[in-house]
Amino acid sequence: MSSVQSPAAPTPTSSDRSPGAATVELQNVRKCYDEFVAVDGLTLSIKPGGIYGLLGPNGAGKTSTIRMIMRITVPDAGQITVFGEPLSRAHMDQFGYLPEERGLYKKMKVLDHLVFLGQLKGLSAAEAHKRTNAWCERFEFSAWTSKKVEELSKGMQQKVQFIAAVLHDPRLIIMDEPFTGLDPANAVVLKDVLLEMAKAGKTILLSTHRMDQVERLCQSICLINHGHAVLEGDLNQIKARYGRHNVQIKYDGDASFLEEKRLVQSFNDYGNYVEVRLAPGADSQDLLRLASSKARLDKFEVMEPSLEEIFIDVVGKSNA
Amino acid sequence: MRNTWVILKREYLQRVRTRTFLVLTLLAPAIMTALMIFPAKLATMSQKADYVVIVTSTKQFGEMVREQLLSELAVSDDDDAEESGSKQKPEEQYTIVVDTTATESERSSLRDKIDTHTIDAFIWLTDDAIAAHKVTWTGREVASSREKVWLGDAVNRIVQHQQLSKQGLSSSQADELLKPVKVESVRIDRGRETKGSGSSRFLEITVMVMLIYVAVLLYGISVMRSVLEEKTSRIMEVLLSSASPTELMTGKILGVGAVGLTQIVVWTVMGGVIALPSLAAQPNFGDLQLSPLMMVSFVLYFLLGYLLYSTMYATIGAITTTEQEGQQLQFLIVMPLVLSVFMLMPVIRAPDSATVMWLSLVPFLAPIVMYARIVIQTPPLWQIGLSLLLMVGTIAGLVILCARIYRVGVLIYGKRANLPEIMKWLKYAKA
Numbered sequence: 001m002s003s004v005q006s007p008a009a010p011t012p013t014s015s016d017r018s019p020g021a022a023t024v025e026l027q028n029v030r031k032c033y034d035e036f037v038a039v040d041g042l043t044l045s046i047k048p049g050g051i052y053g054l055l056g057p058n059g060a061g062k063t064s065t066i067r068m069i070m071r072i073t074v075p076d077a078g079q080i081t082v083f084g085e086p087l088s089r090a091h092m093d094q095f096g097y098l099p100e101e102r103g104l105y106k107k108m109k110v111l112d113h114l115v116f117l118g119q120l121k122g123l124s125a126a127e128a129h130k131r132t133n134a135w136c137e138r139f140e141f142s143a144w145t146s147k148k149v150e151e152l153s154k155g156m157q158q159k160v161q162f163i164a165a166v167l168h169d170p171r172l173i174i175m176d177e178p179f180t181g182l183d184p185a186n187a188v189v190l191k192d193v194l195l196e197m198a199k200a201g202k203t204i205l206l207s208t209h210r211m212d213q214v215e216r217l218c219q220s221i222c223l224i225n226h227g228h229a230v231l232e233g234d235l236n237q238i239k240a241r242y243g244r245h246n247v248q249i250k251y252d253g254d255a256s257f258l259e260e261k262r263l264v265q266s267f268n269d270y271g272n273y274v275e276v277r278l279a280p281g282a283d284s285q286d287l288l289r290l291a292s293s294k295a296r297l298d299k300f301e302v303m304e305p306s307l308e309e310i311f312i313d314v315v316g317k318s319n320a
Numbered sequence: 321m322r323n324t325w326v327i328l329k330r331e332y333l334q335r336v337r338t339r340t341f342l343v344l345t346l347l348a349p350a351i352m353t354a355l356m357i358f359p360a361k362l363a364t365m366s367q368k369a370d371y372v373v374i375v376t377s378t379k380q381f382g383e384m385v386r387e388q389l390l391s392e393l394a395v396s397d398d399d400d401a402e403e404s405g406s407k408q409k410p411e412e413q414y415t416i417v418v419d420t421t422a423t424e425s426e427r428s429s430l431r432d433k434i435d436t437h438t439i440d441a442f443i444w445l446t447d448d449a450i451a452a453h454k455v456t457w458t459g460r461e462v463a464s465s466r467e468k469v470w471l472g473d474a475v476n477r478i479v480q481h482q483q484l485s486k487q488g489l490s491s492s493q494a495d496e497l498l499k500p501v502k503v504e505s506v507r508i509d510r511g512r513e514t515k516g517s518g519s520s521r522f523l524e525i526t527v528m529v530m531l532i533y534v535a536v537l538l539y540g541i542s543v544m545r546s547v548l549e550e551k552t553s554r555i556m557e558v559l560l561s562s563a564s565p566t567e568l569m570t571g572k573i574l575g576v577g578a579v580g581l582t583q584i585v586v587w588t589v590m591g592g593v594i595a596l597p598s599l600a601a602q603p604n605f606g607d608l609q610l611s612p613l614m615m616v617s618f619v620l621y622f623l624l625g626y627l628l629y630s631t632m633y634a635t636i637g638a639i640t641t642t643e644q645e646g647q648q649l650q651f652l653i654v655m656p657l658v659l660s661v662f663m664l665m666p667v668i669r670a671p672d673s674a675t676v677m678w679l680s681l682v683p684f685l686a687p688i689v690m691y692a693r694i695v696i697q698t699p700p701l702w703q704i705g706l707s708l709l710l711m712v713g714t715i716a717g718l719v720i721l722c723a724r725i726y727r728v729g730v731l732i733y734g735k736r737a738n739l740p741e742i743m744k745w746l747k748y749a750k751a
Contacts, residue, residue, distance in 0.1 A: 055399030070561045072727065089564065096560040108334065120562035164558065276462045 020086030023048045023172055023203040024069060029078030031227075040227035041078070046205060046220070051198045053218035053235075054207040055307075057315065061227040062207045062271040063100055066174055070097055082172065093122045093126050096170035100177050100207075102161055106150040110136075110160055113149060114167060118243040120167035128167065139189065154181055166288065173197065174205045179213060191217065192278075211308040223311060230314050235307075242310050246283055246303040247276045253295035263287045273299065281296070323563035324571040331546065331575025334580065345583050349590045373430060373442040375419045381478070382418030385445060388474040389416060422446040434460055443471065450479060470607030473500075477505050489619065517534040522668075525692045528618060529661060531584065532687055539580035540633035540653065544646050546572055556726070565723035573630050573719070580626065606717050617694050617704065624711045625687025629653055631715050635722040660688035671697040 023044040031039040039061040046052045056062050065071045069080060071087065081088040083094075104113055111132055118128030121279065139159045144152060146296040151153045158181055166173060175194075180188050194217065198204055208214060214221055214235075221238065223231040231238055250273040258267050258274065263286055278284060284302050291297060333713055335341055350506055376382035393413065419426070419442075432440045442457030455475055457467065477498055484494040549567075550556040632653050640646040663685060667676050671693050680690040680699070686707040693699050 007538040013354060072560050073555065092562060095561065097558065099554075099557040099561070101557050103550075103556070103558065105334075105549070106553060116326065116330050117558065117562065120323055120559070122322070161558070 021048075022046055022081075023080075023083060024205065025081045026065070027079045027081075027110075029065070029068060029075045029080060031061075031073065031075050034204055037227055039068070039075075042224065044227050044229055044232050046203060048203055049198065049201050050219040051194060051204045051206055051217050053214035053221040054123060054205060054224065055209065055211070055214055055221055055311065056224040057209060060224045062209075063176060063226065064227075065224070066099075066176055066205070069174065070095065090161045093168065094171045096165040096168065096173040098161055098165040098173075098175045098178055102158065104149045104157060104160060106148070108149055109146055110141075110149060110152070111145040114160065114164055117164040118167045121170075123168050131167050131169075132163065135167065138193075139163065155186055156181055158182060159186065159190075162193075166193075170202075172203050172205065174207070176207045177208070177209075179208070179210065211306065211311060215307045221307075223314060225315050231310070238310065239304050239307075242305045242313075244284070244302050244304060245278045246305060246309070247278065247287060248299065248301045248303055249274050249276060249291060249297065250299035251291065251295040251297050256296065257287070257291045257294045260287075260290060264291065275303075322695050324574070327563065327568060327571025328575040328578070331572055332578050335542070335576070335579045336407055341579070341583070345586050348583075349587050352587075352591075353594060370413065370440040371415045371417070371438075373417050373419050373433075374445055375422050375426065375430070375442060376445050377396050377422055377447040379418060379420050381447075382420060382445075384478050385474060386418055388478055389470070390414070392470060392474050401583070432456065434458065445475065450475070451712075454601045465589050479743065517612045524618075524695050525616070525664065525688075528622065529664075529688055531622055532629075534659065535580050535584060535622075536629040536633075536653070536657065536722040538583075539576055539626075540630050542579070543573055543576045543630045544633040544637035545643065546576060548640065548643055548646060549643065551637075551726075560727060565727040566720060569634055569719050569723045569726060573627065573634055577626060577630055613698065614695060617691060620708060621687045621691045624708065624715070628683060628687070628711055628715050628718070629657070631722065632719040635718055635725065638722050638726040656684035657688075658685050660685045663689050664692055667692045672699065677703065681710060683707070684710055 022045040024044075026042050026044050029039055029042045030037070042061070042065060054062050054065065064073070068075050069082075069087070071089065071092065082091050085091075108116070113127070113131040114135075115125055117127040118131065119125060123131070132145070135140070136145050141156060141159065144156060149157060152160065162175075165175070178190060178194075182190060182253065194204055194206070206214065206218060218235055219236050220233060221231070222229050255274075258264055258276065261279070263279055263282045265277045265282075267274050267276045276287070278287065288300055291300065354374060374382050374385055376385065421429075422444075427444070430439065433439045434441070437460075441461075444456045444458065455471070457471060464532060480498055481491075481494050484497065485491065489497070542628070550559065556568075563571075568684060636646050636649045636652070663676075666673070666678070667689055670676060676689070676693065679685055680693050681703065682689075690699075690704065690707045694704065
């Protein structure tokens with residue numbers, strides 16, 4: 001499936017127009033609703049190409065941020081630039097948007113609906129028609145294009161919305177929780193398409209609170225909490241900064257080494273294996289020696305910190 | 321512009337392609353025609369000739385009264401035709417029989433005949449009664465004022481005729497003396513004489529009122545529903561990522577508006593084909609002198625009025641979250657419409673009074689009130705221009721207001737908007 005060329009035939013040329021300029025840049029952006037500060041001095045920079053993860057707990061300000069980029073609301077303060085220019089209505093045709101709040105005209109036929117949304121993005125009716133058919137083939141529901149939206153299952157409607165977001169071959173694709181509501185098989189199809197577009201030079205902003213997806217898909221992330229960025233940048237660098245404090249051990253025999261407070265800060269027994277968090281300053285090699293002297297080891301692996309841990313760690317600190 | 325057009329096209333096609341639209345467009349005129357023709361037919365069918373007996377002392381006098389009654393009926397019907405539209409011959413309305421047995425027993429037997437429905441009424445017109453200046457109409461129904469006048473005129477004329485003959489005048493001289501004066505109304509419009517009668521002027525205003533009412537009530541609701549649908553189906557966020565709220569609102573109002581116009585045009589054409597032959601046969605059809613100004617202003621005021629009220633519906637759709645809520649606020653729209661209809665009487669009575677002038681400039685009243693002024697007594701052109709300008713301005717202002725409320729509505733689902741809330745929304749939606 002992933003070998004199939006994207007029907008929209010994405011061309012990387014679009015992101016080359018202003019080399020060096022970030023695709024999206026937010027500087028000290030602030031948005032309040034009455035007393036509630038939704039976004040508070042957010043600064044982030046999305047480089048051209050690849051998938052950028054916008055992460056954060058519920059109510060952190062992800063959707064508010066996206067709505068400002070989409071010009072649905074206007075920031076109270078701060079600057080948003082896209083492709084090196086101040087954000088304006090003229091950019092809208094180069095954005096593709098899958099909002100968290102999904103909706104389609106229930107009485108419209110799928111094909112008509114997609115052609116309509118494509119035309120709103122500046123495609124000719126004929127071109128929108130052609131591309132819709134290609135995408136529907138790709139998602140294997142060509143048989144459904146003449147059906148009304150209301151006859152479709154939730155998952156299929158979501159595919160229609162995804163197609164609507166990418167039909168006009170946008171330079172920047174913004175996806176707000178795109179995987180919710182998809183069954184595993186369709187989630188894989190969607191993931192493949194996203195990766196493929198990223199490879200073709202598209203910039204994708206993926207907003208989610210699912211750490212595992214971000215971990216697998218994104219090159220860069222911005223972790224926001226209470227409206228500002230608590231972590232931003234290249235995912236590998238962030239992980240490296242957080243060091244390798246975790247060890248996964250599969251053993252048989254005496255477990256007393258887990259009680260060694262000098263080496264083990266805490267551990268989590270998952271039944272088949274335990275996950276150990278090393279005490280500050282402890283060397284994983286010391287633990288290996290100690291453990292192997294007490295028990296028979298099947299597995300001893302020093303783990304990269306998961307994004308979830310980093311997230312809980314950072315959010316915990318910033319909340320404290 | 322591009323987006324407005326795309327949205328307009330979608331709204332239009334989406335509605336016109338439905339089966340409901342087709343059925344409504346084709347069936348409504350049929351139903352309307354049936355509704356209009358059936359009661360009229362029913363009325364004429366039930367109207368069989370009234371059987372009236374005239375009781376007089378002499379046969380000759382009775383015949384004279386009978387003839388006079390029938391001939392007066394023919395004359396007065398000519399005048400009334402434009403209102404009632406009935407063109408029945410006098411003989412079809414009344415069967416008049418002369419009875420010369422003027423006795424009390426005859427009177428009571430006639431009473432019995434009324435009870436048994438053999439006759440409908442009898443007129444006691446003996447020489448004694450005339451000498452006493454007292455004639456009685458006895459019937460199942462009390463004589464209507466029209467019948468009293470009719471009978472009174474006829475009897476008076478005959479009696480006067482007889483008196484004049486006795487004074488030595490010839491019959492033709494007496495006729496000449498007694499010939500009734502006919503009053504004709506002439507209307508001066510911008511120096512030109514037109515013969516249009518008051519009722520035909522009123523017809524044009526009624527058509528305007530009806531059209532605006534029907535169009536607003538039928539299609540205004542669709543605009544509101546369409547705005548609400550986008551909010552409840554949550555497609556608005558996708559739309560807003562492609563088009564500005566103003567483009568959305570404009571496209572929607574114009575698109576749904578075009579659907580309404582299509583239907584009205586179809587209906588007018590169908591109605592015209594059905595009704596024109598019988599309308600043209602009407603004696604006062606030629607009186608319906610439509611000046612170019614009147615026709616242009618009819619189209620302008622109808623279109624702008626329709627747009628204005630649709631925009632109000634769109635605004636209500638943007639403020640509310642459910643259709644029930646929207647319908648509760650509908651009175652805000654119907655009120656000015658009803659008010660303008662109430663205004664019609666003062667307008668007809670004093671079309672150039674200061675109050676009427678100011679009220680006719682109010683955009684929400686102008687489509688009916690200003691149009692009525694134009695029809696009755698053309699106001700200064702600057703007033704027409706100003707009222708049109710004010711309407712266009714109000715529509716533009718409402719579209720922008722409505723667009724802003726709609727945009728902020730994205731952020732708030734399922735929350736009823738009160739006035740302070742709306743003001744806050746407007747603040748958020750700046751730019």
